[in-house]
Amino acid sequence: MLRSLRARVAAAAVVTVALVLVVAGGLLLRGDAVQRGEELDTALDRRVDALSAGDLQDLPTDGDRRGPHHRFPRGDEFVARVLDGDVVTAGHRDAGFLPAGEQLGFDTVPGPGGPWRVRTAAGDDGTLVQVAAPLSSVNRGAFETRRRALRLGLFGLLLTGLLGWAAGGVALRPLSQLTAAARRVAATRDLSTRMPPRAGPAEVDAVADSLDVMLGRLEESAAGTTTALEASRRFAADAGHELRTPLTSVRANLDALARNPDLPPAERARILADVTREQDRLVGLLDALQALARGDASPPPPEPVDLAEVADAAVERIRAGHPGLAVELAAGHEDLTIAGSADGLRIVVDNLLLNAARHGRPDGTVRVRLERDGADCVLAVDDDGPGIPVPDRSRVLERFARGAAAAGPGSGLGLALVHQQVRLHGGTLAIGDSDLGGARISVRLPRAGRSPRR
Amino acid sequence: MTELPEVLVVDDEPAIRTALERALRLEGFAVRVAAGGDEALRAIASSPPDAVVLDLGMPDLDGIEVIRRLRGRGVDVPICVLSARDEVDDRVEGLQAGADDYLVKPFAVVELVARLHALLRRRPASSAGPLVVADLSIDPARRTVHRAGAELEVTRREFDLLEALARHRGIVLSRAQLLEQVWGYDFPVDGNVVDVFVGYLRRKTEAHGPRLLHTVRGVGFVLRG
Incomplete structure (x- = not known):
């Protein structure tokens, strides 16, 4: 099997041309043979006519080459005889092999050196005139023609093969350029590479177009992966950073307790309270991190949830945790x-309330409003703190981001968690100003839940 | 009452400020705190402390920038950097900017205290003439380094390390020996800080000629021409 397309193209051309040559050559050669046969017959007719013209007496009897031999040009192997009781033979050889000549017309008979063509005609005076010529001359001519045709055909086939090889190379050059470009992509892993400019046949151009489209998709997907990896790397670094901070103060406080066993009880109590608070902060941070991770994973199937009930429970919890609020x-x-x-x-709801409690005034007011608005439910939580400056409003939704003014407790994950869940529910989140002077964070959630399309 | 060594703790986290302030106070330091880079620069300008414990990641002006500004003004107060990231980059950046040592959060108070004591031990000024190793010339009096006629910019800690190696020219010094001689640590610590500074010194000295500061694997470092 030929593995090279170029070789296949050349071979196909050669085979096709060979077939054409064989068929056409066969037909031509046959036509040639027939024509040569007819020409011979015509020549025999002419000889008969010449003989009938009255030269017959002059015919030598024994193959003598003199006499009216001019009618039998040198080199021509003709014999002639007159059948009239006596047999008169003219020509270059003995005509004994010729048939008795009862039948007029043309006949092919065996003779010296192969078959002979014989013309038997009736003379003017009741005699029969026979003229014969060897068919070998015809066959020799046909053989000569065949040999020439074969030579020409072989030369044509060779030329066809070479031209096919060359043309295949030209036609396949765009393909080998594509191959080179694809190899470059494989070697460099550079997905921004594109195929060379379209110059080839439409089929090759179509392949190039498809490859470009594929590379584009791969590039997009690789970029997406890179972005996601970078985000998760940054997230891991941020999470580590945030966990190290409470761990540092816990360790410092524990060391202080351990290295100073004689501390006054009041100081000991302060240190222990600090340790406990920081430990709570660590737990809260871990809770939030795990919740975020869960949210990043596939969300659970939706179920009917009464937002009023959820809000009620959350308000109760925040009141318990912040008695003055x-x-x-x-x-x-x-x-x-x-x-x-x-x-x-x-x-x-929990995180919105916690956020309001943390950033509002100590023992201030938090206002929660929950209502239907068409196909949506809207939850708005107001606080009386300093509010969130407009430039910070999109940033505070990022993980570990905190408002520049917010130096208090908080992991920087609360609003990120809220935002994540709101998005998972197909809703939107808006940060505005509250009548109470602080921030209003409102969440709009479609009652039908998240549409199937993300 | 003898005067207590004064340490400035700079960190944007209130919990860490409180905890470190208390722990260091109980260890016998006079502690001041600053909640950010700007505040730290003001506090140091108004009354320089004996040492600074500096958090690197702060929102207003980060620790690296604080070190650069201090060193840029010629303030050579010893600085121990605190990093909340277990990544080498920002610690290295801190040391490069001119900090003397670093600790990764969380850390044991005893570790910080030991390093502070070491940093507070003032190294006696050297009066000897220049030390010469090959085409490298170290002048302890002027605290300058020249190689092949060009002056090299080195931080204080880099100079101390180079000087210690030059004084023992041709003799291999272990990481522990260098930590003791250059940093004043007579207790076991992570010796990586030595490698970091050796790296800086190589980069700076080798810009002007072949390597002089060689690693002797499994032993330590040696300066020889």
């Missing part, structure tokens, strides 16, 4: 059930 809850009486995840929605 005034938390007002205003929920409409309409149905506030949405399709979503109960855990996810609890994360949303």
Whole structure:
């Protein structure tokens, strides 16, 4: 089997041309043979006519080459005889092999050196005139023609092969350019490489187009992977950073306790309170990290969740944790059930309330409003703190980002968690100003839940 | 009452400031705190402390920049850098900017205290003439280094390390010996800080000629022409 397309093209051309040559050559040679036969017959007719013209007496009897031999040009192997009782033979050889000549017309008979063509005609005076010539001359001519045709054919085939090889190379050059470009991509892993400019046949150009489209897709997907990896690397680094901070103060406080056994009880109590608070912070951080990781994984199937109930429970929890804080809850009486995840929605409300409690004034007011708006439910949480400056508003939704003014506790993950869950529920989050003077964070959640399309 | 050594703790985390302030106070330091880079620069300008414990990652002005500005003004107060990232890059950057040592959070208080004591031990000024190794000339009085006629910019810690190696020209010094002679650590610590500084010195000295500061594997470092 020929593995090279170029060789196949050349071979196909050669085979095709060979077939054409064989068929055409066969037909031509046959036509040639027939024509040569006819020419011989015509020549025999002419000889008969010449003989009939009255030269017959002059014919020598024994192969003598003199006499009217001019009618039988040298080199021509003709014999002639007159059958009239006596047999008169003319020509170059003995005509004994010729048939008796009862039949007029043409006949082919065996003779010296192969078959002979014989013309038997009736003379003017009742005599029969026979003229014969060896068919070998015809055959020799045909053989000569065949040999020439064969030589020409072989030369043609060789030329066809070479031209086919060359043309195949020209036609395949765009393909080998594609191959080189693809190899370059493989070697450099540079997905921004594109195929060479289209110059080849449409089929090759189509391959190049497809390769370019594929490279484009791969490049996009690689870029997406890189971005995701970079994000997760940064997230891991940020998480490590955030975990090291409480661990550092815990360790310093524990060391202080261990190295100073005689501390006054009041100082000991302060240190222990600090350690406990930082430990709580660590746990909170881990909770948030795990919640984020869960949210990053596939969300659970939606179930009907009554947002009013979730908000009620959250308000109760924040009141328990912040006894001095005034938390007002205003929920409409309409149905506030949405399709979503109960855990996810609890994360949303809890973190919004916690965020408001942390950034509002100490023992201030937090206002929670929950209502239907068409196909959506809207939850708004107001605080009376300093608010979030407009330039910071998109940044505070990022993981580990904290408002520049917010130096207090908080992991920097709360609003990121809220935002993640809101997105998972197909909702939107907006940061604005509150009537209370602080920030208003409102969340709009479609009641039907997340649409199937992300 | 003898005067307590004064340490400035710079960190944007209130919990860490509180904990370190308390722990160092109980260890016999007078402690001041600063919540950010700008505040630290102001505090040092108004009254220089004996040593600075400096967090690298701060929102307003990060630790690296604080070190650069201090060193740029010729303030050579010993600085121990605190890094919350277990990545070499920012620690290395801190040392390159002119810090003397680093600790990765979280750390044991005893470790910080030991390093502070070592940093506070003032090295006696040397009065001897220049030390010469091959085409490298180290002048302890002027604290300058020249190689092939060109002056090399070195930080204080780099100079101390180079001087220690030059005084023992041709003799291999172990990491522990260098930590003791250059940093004043007479307790076991991670010796990587020596390797980091050797790296800086090589980069600076080899810009003007072949290697002079050689590693003797499994033993330590030696300066020879």
